Amino acid sequence: MIIQAESPVLEIHDMTVSYDQSPVLWNVDFTLPSGQLIGVLGPNGAGKSTLIKAIMGLVEPSGGYVKVFDRSLAEVRSRISYVPQRESVDWNFPASVLDVVIMGTYGKLGLFKRPGKREKEVALASLDQVGMSAFVNRQISELSGGQQQRVFLARALAQDADLYLMDEPFAGVDMATEATIFELLKRMTKEGKTVVVVHHDIYSAMTYFDWMIMLNLHLVASGPKNQVVTEELLRKTYGGKLNLLSKVSEIVRKQDFNPLES
Amino acid sequence: MSFDQNAFLIILTGSLIAISCGLLGVFMMLRKMSMTGDAISHAVLPGIVIGFFVAGSQRGIEVIIGAGLLGILATLIIDWLRQKARVQLDASIGITFTLLFAIGIILINMLANNVDLDQECVLYGEIAYIPIDLWITGSGAVLGPRITYLALLNFTLVAGFIYFFFKELTLTSFDESFGSVIGIPSKGINLALMSMVSYTTVSSFEAVGAILVVALLVVPPATAFLWTKNMMPLIKLTTVLGIAISILGYYLAYLFDSSIAGMMVSVAGVLFLLSALIKGRSRKSAGTSIANI
Ligand SMILES: Nc1ncnc2c1ncn2[C@@H]1O[C@H](COP(=O)(O)OP(=O)(O)OP(=O)(O)O)[C@@H](O)[C@H]1O
Ligand SMILES: [Mg+2]
Numbered sequence: 001m002i003i004q005a006e007s008p009v010l011e012i013h014d015m016t017v018s019y020d021q022s023p024v025l026w027n028v029d030f031t032l033p034s035g036q037l038i039g040v041l042g043p044n045g046a047g048k049s050t051l052i053k054a055i056m057g058l059v060e061p062s063g064g065y066v067k068v069f070d071r072s073l074a075e076v077r078s079r080i081s082y083v084p085q086r087e088s089v090d091w092n093f094p095a096s097v098l099d100v101v102i103m104g105t106y107g108k109l110g111l112f113k114r115p116g117k118r119e120k121e122v123a124l125a126s127l128d129q130v131g132m133s134a135f136v137n138r139q140i141s142e143l144s145g146g147q148q149q150r151v152f153l154a155r156a157l158a159q160d161a162d163l164y165l166m167d168e169p170f171a172g173v174d175m176a177t178e179a180t181i182f183e184l185l186k187r188m189t190k191e192g193k194t195v196v197v198v199h200h201d202i203y204s205a206m207t208y209f210d211w212m213i214m215l216n217l218h219l220v221a222s223g224p225k226n227q228v229v230t231e232e233l234l235r236k237t238y239g240g241k242l243n244l245l246s247k248v249s250e251i252v253r254k255q256d257f258n259p260l261e262s
Numbered sequence: 263m264s265f266d267q268n269a270f271l272i273i274l275t276g277s278l279i280a281i282s283c284g285l286l287g288v289f290m291m292l293r294k295m296s297m298t299g300d301a302i303s304h305a306v307l308p309g310i311v312i313g314f315f316v317a318g319s320q321r322g323i324e325v326i327i328g329a330g331l332l333g334i335l336a337t338l339i340i341d342w343l344r345q346k347a348r349v350q351l352d353a354s355i356g357i358t359f360t361l362l363f364a365i366g367i368i369l370i371n372m373l374a375n376n377v378d379l380d381q382e383c384v385l386y387g388e389i390a391y392i393p394i395d396l397w398i399t400g401s402g403a404v405l406g407p408r409i410t411y412l413a414l415l416n417f418t419l420v421a422g423f424i425y426f427f428f429k430e431l432t433l434t435s436f437d438e439s440f441g442s443v444i445g446i447p448s449k450g451i452n453l454a455l456m457s458m459v460s461y462t463t464v465s466s467f468e469a470v471g472a473i474l475v476v477a478l479l480v481v482p483p484a485t486a487f488l489w490t491k492n493m494m495p496l497i498k499l500t501t502v503l504g505i506a507i508s509i510l511g512y513y514l515a516y517l518f519d520s521s522i523a524g525m526m527v528s529v530a531g532v533l534f535l536l537s538a539l540i541k542g543r544s545r546k547s548a549g550t551s552i553a554n555i
Binding site for chain 2: 020053056057058077078080081082084088089090093094095096099100103104106107109111112114115139141155159
C-alpha cells in the first residue's frame with residue numbers, strides 16, 4: 001500500500017539500485033510529506049541503508065530518480081543532513097567530540113572559511129540537545145558506542161538542515177536517551193523539519209513515528225502509520241515470522257502503547 | 263664533526279622534504295592510504311623517465327609534470343581496480359605500482375643510451391651533492407643550491423595546501439560520505455591530495471630517492487600518532503620529527519661515512535620502534551600502516 005504525500009519534500013520515482021548489476025532495491029516509488037517523523041522498517045539486508053544512500057547520492061541508482069524539495073540533489077545539499085551507521089567511520093581518529101560536531105557546520109561555511117565562535121556555539125548547543133555537554137573535550141576514541149551515536153546526531157543537528165536522514169541512530173543508545181532524542185526529533189518536525197529514521201524496534205516505532213516506510217527489496221508500504229502498519233503488510237515485510245507478528249498486532253491494537261510505561 | 267654551510271644546507275633541505283612528506287603523510291595515514299603513497303612514489307618512475315627523455319635533462323619541468331600525471335594515473339587505476347573490478351585494496355596497490363615501476367625500469371634501460379639519466383640517483387637520491395648542484399641562470403648568475411629551492415617551493419605549496427584545505431582534508435579523512443552529503447567535493451579533495459603526494463615525490467626524488475620518500479611519508483606520522491590523539495599536536499610532532507630525523511641522519515651519516523638519506527630513514531625507523539615499544543599496545547591502527555615498508 002503506497003500513499004502519496006501532498007506537496008512532498010522527497011520524491012522517489014521508480015528507482016532501482018544495484019550493486020554489481022544485481023538489484024537490491026526494485027522499482028521503489030514513493031513521496032514523503034514535510035514536517036513529519038518518518039520511520040523506515042525492514043529486516044536486515046532489506047535495502048534500508050541503500051535507500052538512504054541513494055537518496056543522498058552516495059550510491060548511483062541504476063534507474064529512476066530522486067527529487068528533494070522539488071529540486072535535484074546537487075542544488076539542495078546543504079539542506080540535507082545525514083547520520084550514518086556508527087560503524088562507517090574509524091573512531092580512532094584524532095579528534096575531540098567538539099571537533100566532530102563542528103564538522104556539521106562545514107557545509108554552510110564554504111571553502112577556505114574556518115569555523116569560528118558562532119560555529120562553536122552551534123556545536124555546543126547541539127551537544128547539549130543530545131545530552132553530551134559533559135563530553136565536549138573528550139577524545140572520540142574514548143566514547144562508548146551509544147555516546148558515539150549521540151555525537152553523530154549532534155553533528156547532524158549542528159548542520160541545521162531541513163531534511164534529516166538517519167541510519168539506525170538509536171543502535172546501542174539506552175532507552176532513556178532514546179526517548180529524549182525522539183522527543184527532540186518530534187520538536188524538530190513541529191518546526192517543519194522532516195526526519196527519516198531507519199529503525200529496528202517496532203515497539204518504539206509505533207509510539208513515535210507519524211509515517212512509515214516498509215521495505216524488503218521492494219517497497220511494501222509507505223503512508224501514515226495508522227493506515228500502513230497492519231498485520232498483513234508486516235507479514236509481507238518480515239516474511240511472516242509468526243510469534244513476532246502476533247506481538248506486533250497486539251501493539252497495533254493498543255495504539256497508545258508506550259514502552260517506558262510498561 | 264662540523265657545522266658548516268654545507269651541513270646547514272643539507273639539513274635544511276632534508277628537513278623541508280621530511281616535513282612536506284610528513285604533513286601529507288598524516289592525511290594519508292588517517293585515510294588508511296599510506297600504502298597508496300607507497301604506490302604513487304614507485305609509480306612515478308616511468309613518468310620521471312619519460313619526462314626526462316622529453317626534456318633531455320633531469321631538471322626539466324616535463325619531469326615533474328610527467329611524474330605528476332603518472333602518480334594521478336596510479337591512484338585512478340587503484341581506485342578503478344578496487345571499485346569496478348572488485349580487487350582487494352592491497353592487491354590493487356601491489357599490482358599497480360609494481361607494474362608501473364617495472365615499466366619505469368625497462369624505460370630507463372631502453373632510453374639510458376640516449377640520455378644521461380642516473381638510475382642510482384632516481385632510486386636512492388643523493389642529498390650530499392646539494393651544495394655543489396647550483397642553480398645557475400641563463401646569464402650566468404649563481405643563485406644557490408637548486409634542490410634546496412625545489413624543496414622550499416614544495417614545502418610552501420604543501421603547507422599552503424594543507425592550511426587552506428585543512429577543514430576539508432580533516433572531514434573527508436574522518437567521514438568521506440558525510441563530506442559528500444553536505445557538499446564538500448570529497449573526490450576532488452582526494453585527487454588534489456594524491457597530486458600533492460605525486461608532486462612531492464618527484465620534487466624530492468633527486469635528494470632522497472623515489473624509494474626513501476615512502477618512508478618519510480609513512481614513518482613520521484605513524485610515530486607521532488603513537489604519542490598524540492589530537493590533530494594539531496599530531497601535525498606539530500610530525501614536523502618536529504622531520505627536523506630531528508634530518509639533523510640526526512646527517513650527523514650519523516657523517517660519523518659512519520654512509521648515505522645521508524639512508525641514515526635519515528633509519529633514524530626515523532628507530533624512533534618509531536622506540537615509540538612503539540613505549541606506547542605500543544594501546545594504538546593499533548598506526549602500526550598497521552607502517553608494517554608494510
Ligand atoms: N557495497 C555493497 N556491495 C554489494 N552489495 C551490497 C553492498 N552494500 C549492501 N549490499 C547488499 O545489498 C543488500 C541491502 O543492504 P543494506 O545495507 O541496504 O541493508 P539494510 O536494510 O540496511 O540492512 P541492515 O538492517 O542490516 O542494516 C544486502 O543484501 C547487502 O548484502
Ligand atoms: Mg543498514
